[in-house]
Amino acid sequence: MPDTNQWFTETSDATGSGFALRVHRKLHEEQSQYQKIEIYETTDWGNLMVIDDCIMLTTRDNFLYHEMMSHPVLFTHPDPKRVVIIGGGDCGTLREVLRHPGVQQVTQIDIDERVTRLSETYFPELCKSNDDPRAELLFIDGIKWMQKAEAASVDVIIVDSTDPVGPGEVLFSEAFYRACHHALRTDGLIVQQSESPLLHRELLKRIYRDMESAGFAATRTLQFPQPVYPGGWWSATMATPMRAWPEPRYAEMEKIAGMRYFNRAIFDASLALPAFMTEE
Amino acid sequence: MPDTNQWFTETSDATGSGFALRVHRKLHEEQSQYQKIEIYETTDWGNLMVIDDCIMLTTRDNFLYHEMMSHPVLFTHPDPKRVVIIGGGDCGTLREVLRHPGVQQVTQIDIDERVTRLSETYFPELCKSNDDPRAELLFIDGIKWMQKAEAASVDVIIVDSTDPVGPGEVLFSEAFYRACHHALRTDGLIVQQSESPLLHRELLKRIYRDMESAGFAATRTLQFPQPVYPGGWWSATMATPMRAWPEPRYAEMEKIAGMRYFNRAIFDASLALPAFMTEE
Numbered sequence: 001m002p003d004t005n006q007w008f009t010e011t012s013d014a015t016g017s018g019f020a021l022r023v024h025r026k027l028h029e030e031q032s033q034y035q036k037i038e039i040y041e042t043t044d045w046g047n048l049m050v051i052d053d054c055i056m057l058t059t060r061d062n063f064l065y066h067e068m069m070s071h072p073v074l075f076t077h078p079d080p081k082r083v084v085i086i087g088g089g090d091c092g093t094l095r096e097v098l099r100h101p102g103v104q105q106v107t108q109i110d111i112d113e114r115v116t117r118l119s120e121t122y123f124p125e126l127c128k129s130n131d132d133p134r135a136e137l138l139f140i141d142g143i144k145w146m147q148k149a150e151a152a153s154v155d156v157i158i159v160d161s162t163d164p165v166g167p168g169e170v171l172f173s174e175a176f177y178r179a180c181h182h183a184l185r186t187d188g189l190i191v192q193q194s195e196s197p198l199l200h201r202e203l204l205k206r207i208y209r210d211m212e213s214a215g216f217a218a219t220r221t222l223q224f225p226q227p228v229y230p231g232g233w234w235s236a237t238m239a240t241p242m243r244a245w246p247e248p249r250y251a252e253m254e255k256i257a258g259m260r261y262f263n264r265a266i267f268d269a270s271l272a273l274p275a276f277m278t279e280e
Numbered sequence: 281m282p283d284t285n286q287w288f289t290e291t292s293d294a295t296g297s298g299f300a301l302r303v304h305r306k307l308h309e310e311q312s313q314y315q316k317i318e319i320y321e322t323t324d325w326g327n328l329m330v331i332d333d334c335i336m337l338t339t340r341d342n343f344l345y346h347e348m349m350s351h352p353v354l355f356t357h358p359d360p361k362r363v364v365i366i367g368g369g370d371c372g373t374l375r376e377v378l379r380h381p382g383v384q385q386v387t388q389i390d391i392d393e394r395v396t397r398l399s400e401t402y403f404p405e406l407c408k409s410n411d412d413p414r415a416e417l418l419f420i421d422g423i424k425w426m427q428k429a430e431a432a433s434v435d436v437i438i439v440d441s442t443d444p445v446g447p448g449e450v451l452f453s454e455a456f457y458r459a460c461h462h463a464l465r466t467d468g469l470i471v472q473q474s475e476s477p478l479l480h481r482e483l484l485k486r487i488y489r490d491m492e493s494a495g496f497a498a499t500r501t502l503q504f505p506q507p508v509y510p511g512g513w514w515s516a517t518m519a520t521p522m523r524a525w526p527e528p529r530y531a532e533m534e535k536i537a538g539m540r541y542f543n544r545a546i547f548d549a550s551l552a553l554p555a556f557m558t559e560e
Binding site for chain 1 (some may be wrong): 287289291295296297298299300301302322323324325340341477478479503505506507511512513539540541542543545546548549550551552553554555556558
């Protein structure tokens with residue numbers, strides 16, 4: 001049993017499991033307008049951000065999640081120029097999106113500016129592209145933004161949200177997906193982080209249903225390792241209004257540098273579904 | 281922080297991380313001749329086996345590890361008839377191997393008979409093939425068995441060992457791989473569980489080096505999710521004395537029923553290496 005002074009432990013009632021990281025010290029704690037944000041210095045995983053007692057990211061392993069939330073969907077779209085990130089306040093997804101030279105504008109909309117300010121201090125490597133002239137950072141309600149967005153104005157929407165409890169809950173709803181569908185161009189794509197393939201199977205089914213009801217004709221689920229999230233195995237679900245799934249731009253996957261997990265082989269691997277998922 | 285009465289937590293000094301499962305109660309504890317073995321009833325993961333304070337398996341997620349330790353190597357071998365499992369006392373790997381109709385004999389060699397006896401009681405579904413006439417269960421030292429094995433008598437060796445500390449340490453050594461190489465037929469294959477791709481990169485490199493020094497000409501690493509092991513992301517390394525890697529028997533992968541993770545797409549996916557591993 002870890003000494004409570006030396007370990008940060010997140011336990012999940014819903015899954016009956018927990019994950020712990022050994023820490024040197026707490027670097028920061030605050031109650032923002034929206035949530036409690038803590039930053040720890042760990043012994044082996046770099047810095048750790050915790051929101052409302054849930055582990056959000058560490059320096060060591062966030063590359064897995066951020067790369068898989070951005071590159072698969074961007075390489076599946078034929079020519080993404082206009083990208084919107086809902087959530088993603090740590091700016092790690094934004095950094096990955098900006099690696100794509102064809103992207104002309106990325107709007108990141110996180111309701112809580114404090115997440116970004118703390119990321120700039122404690123995860124500066126994730127924020128190094130924030131000054132890119134193509135990046136726009138808004139600190140407002142992402143759902144309202146999406147509801148007012150011009151029809152058919154966006155190529156790719158990345159829903160980089162917290163879990164479907166608290167402030168993130170409304171991002172897992174048919175109404176939100178409907179607003180996204182309206183904002184997307186006809187060949188657009190959305191990707192939503194969709195929790196653990198093993199532990200949150202009902203949620204995954206609900207996401208499929210809700211996306212379908214909202215007008216998305218085709219979906220694909222990506223799976224990838226993410227040690228600090230419950231069960232260490234995570235998923236993201238992509239969807240498009242088009243009936244035919246687009247042909248990914250394989251030839252361009254090796255042309256962008258700086259990725260530590262994603263490559264062409266991992267792209268295909270992430271789309272392979274375990275037997276228990278194909279049966280469902 | 282979990283209540284120590286309700287959670288079993290394994291923390292790893294080497295990785296600075298830990299994993300916890302909520303438990304109803306401890307079902308059994310004993311000090312065998314070789315190690316401390318505990319069995320818990322968890323709230324959401326079925327039964328849990330712990331050896332020397334390290335989580336070995338749960339009812340809920342062991343299928344991931346057992347399927348990936350057996351099917352990829354068996355489908356890579358052109359015609360596996362004689363299989364040897366070193367370790368694997370819970371019999372989960374044995375059950376998977378026996379799904380292959382071409383396999384004529386499987387010898388499982390675990391030094392600690394108590395692991396198998398407790399698995400029969402608490403994980404009976406893993407032991408349901410133990411009476412198969414093709415199965416032979418030996419409770420002796422696997423290294424000594426391998427050193428005395430007839431040359432070129434085995435098609436596939438599966439090293440289903442504990443971590444490279446304590447009794448399992450000698451199974452991660454050039455000397456052991458040399459004995460395996462001697463026992464394998466010229467087109468034989470070995471697979472060794474090789475820890476976390478993210479957290480044990482030095483160990484993985486050592487395994488490659490040691491296998492090569494022992495005479496194996498080609499290696500391939502498989503990666504797969506395994507929630508209850510450190511970091512939730514695991515690997516196994518296959519090797520063969522042959523210079524050319526064999527063509528997997530893809531056509532037969534869909535012919536065997538009962539798998540919950542493994543299928544043809546997952547086979548290929550498990551061989552995809554993350555960018556940081558291909559660079560190394």
